Amino acid sequence: MEDKGRSETEIFDELHQFKTRDMTHRSGKILGSMCTCPHPIGLNAFKMFLESNLGDPGLFKGTQAMEDEVISSLGELLGERDVYGHIITGGTEANIMAMRAARNTFKHNYPDCEDVNIVVPKSAHFSFKKAADMLCLDLLEAELDENYRVDINSLDELINENTAAVVAIAGTTELGKIDPVEKISELCLKRGVYLHVDAAFGGYSIPFLNEMGYDLPNFDFSLPGVCSITIDPHKMGLAPIPTGGILFRKKTFLESISIETPYLTEDRQSTIVGTRTGASTAATWALMNYLGKEGYRKVSKECMEITELLHRGVVEAGFNPVTEPELNIVAFTSDEMTVDEIADGLERSGWAVSISSYPRAIRIIVMPHVKEEHVELLLDDLRELRSLHSKE
Ligand SMILES: Cc1ncc(COP(=O)(O)O)c(C=O)c1O
Structure with missing residues (x-):
């Protein structure tokens, strides 16, 4: 801390700089977190x-x-x-x-x-x-x-x-x-x-x-x-x-x-x-x-529907789900690539995924900020990753 304080404008400009380095849930790119955009x-x-x-x-x-x-x-x-x-x-x-x-x-x-x-x-x-x-x-x-x-x-x-x-x-x-x-x-x-x-x-x-x-x-x-x-x-x-x-x-x-x-x-x-x-x-x-039970039913149903979409898409793209989703999480592996190779490939495309420890798999939590369009983009990237890998 300096002896003398700085101006409000300077402070908030710098805070903004810090903030631009953060990911946002809103972007749909955070796929490995159980937190989401606050309502x-x-x-x-x-x-x-x-x-x-x-x-x-x-x-x-x-x-x-x-x-x-x-x-x-x-x-x-x-x-x-x-x-x-x-x-x-x-x-x-x-x-x-x-x-x-x-x-x-x-x-x-x-x-x-x-x-x-x-x-x-x-x-x-x-x-x-x-x-x-x-x-x-x-x-x-x-x-x-x-x-x-x-x-x-x-x-x-x-x-x-x-x-x-x-x-x-x-x-x-x-x-x-x-x-x-x-x-x-x-x-x-x-x-x-x-x-x-x-x-x-x-x-x-x-x-x-x-x-x-x-x-x-x-x-x-x-x-x-x-x-x-x-x-x-x-x-x-x-x-x-x-x-x-x-x-x-x-x-x-x-x-x-x-x-x-x-x-x-x-x-x-x-x-x-x-x-x-x-x-x-x-x-x-x-x-x-504000939301009532009706609002929360809608939130959880949408998450489950997108989870089912992702689960089907992952299978169609040639990956192996480790289990049937019971709630809004999809975890999968591949016969051709290691889990780390998949995670690195997705990270290069800007996705933040996480890896489960038991079993080791890519783990995607379909929180309310993960929309259908994000899942479509993710599936495109997964298909591309697989085709690039097969050419190596
Ligand atoms: C089942 C379960 N319990 C507890 C926790 C810990 O919650 P928090 O990170 O809010 O402390 C988590 C976090 O993901 C969780 O999934």
């Missing part, structure tokens, strides 16, 4: 509440009332209106909060147990590795079946008397697969283990797709074993970053991670961050009320 209504609501701090909610009673409404609405969407939770920064924070609640509840019941573990599918998001590290938990990874959903027998074998939580995923990060949560719920009830469902990606689309006749598996609080759910408004909910959601079935879970806050307007706080923006809550509230 303008969410953005306006977000800007209106930039000053509000939910870390000190007594000062921002309106925002707190809004958060209560949002949590109940999200709970209602996920099978139980009377849930307890918060709007936070994203899926990572939600998963860490859930693992902390599970561990603290377990330690309360079994204070002498050391070497506490959590059992997660091999397909779990890396946030569970962070949670395990921060909370001193052993992370046990269950195998997947041939469709890349968690293998329930493997899960069952890993659960032992030191298991504080089992995790199931409704929309895996790499392939968008939905674990058999109904069976996992039964298993967890039988074994007396806390079940957390990570629906960071699928939470905002599976319920809407099912309302339209898609036959996707149940994963929510209507299953009695489910203790908590992660659902991210900043993914398929179209809210600006950072907006995540964590919901607990029982108040005691939230209380198990609460800490006394001596100098604030609330007595106890359960979130990991202290100062916490109310803007994310406002954006989520505005979008739920």
Whole structure:
């Protein structure tokens, strides 16, 4: 920092320079991210509440009332209106909060147990590795079946008397697969283990797709074993970053991670961050009320239709999808080129794709900013890549 400040014009010219180096979702070129263009209504609501701090909610009673409404609405969407939770920064924070609640509840019941573990599918998001590290938990990874959903027998074998939580995923990060949560719920009830469902990606689309006749598996609080759910408004909910959601079935879970806050307007706080923006809550509230279920049904249906278009196009272009898409993700490989060669070729044409780790494949997330015209251009580039490669 210089001693003397610079002019506003100079600052904003330079900020503009920085911004021109960023990619935009709007361009349709970002194909490997679960974020998307924030909806303008969410953005306006977000800007209106930039000053509000939910870390000190007594000062921002309106925002707190809004958060209560949002949590109940999200709970209602996920099978139980009377849930307890918060709007936070994203899926990572939600998963860490859930693992902390599970561990603290377990330690309360079994204070002498050391070497506490959590059992997660091999397909779990890396946030569970962070949670395990921060909370001193052993992370046990269950195998997947041939469709890349968690293998329930493997899960069952890993659960032992030191298991504080089992995790199931409704929309895996790499392939968008939905674990058999109904069976996992039964298993967890039988074994007396806390079940957390990570629906960071699928939470905002599976319920809407099912309302339209898609036959996707149940994963929510209507299953009695489910203790908590992660659902991210900043993914398929179209809210600006950072907006995540964590919901607990029982108040005691939230209380198990609460800490006394001596100098604030609330007595106890359960979130990991202290100062916490109310803007994310406002954006989520505005979008739920503006779009309604009808609006979200339209968003998820369009994404699925474009996913099906891409899936068919990839096959026709001579590539091999690794699995049938269950949500809006297409992953594929080639017999002729390595995954890195495909990724490099697409990158040269300006696409930002990502590579899944298991199995290794090109992974394309058909978020709402990915339109039919982008998919057509991508398929042209894939066909060209293949023909260039065959001439080498
Ligand atoms: C299933 C799942 N859970 C959690 C996360 C972490 O979310 P965030 O990046 O918002 O922390 C992701 C991110 O892609 C995810 O796909």
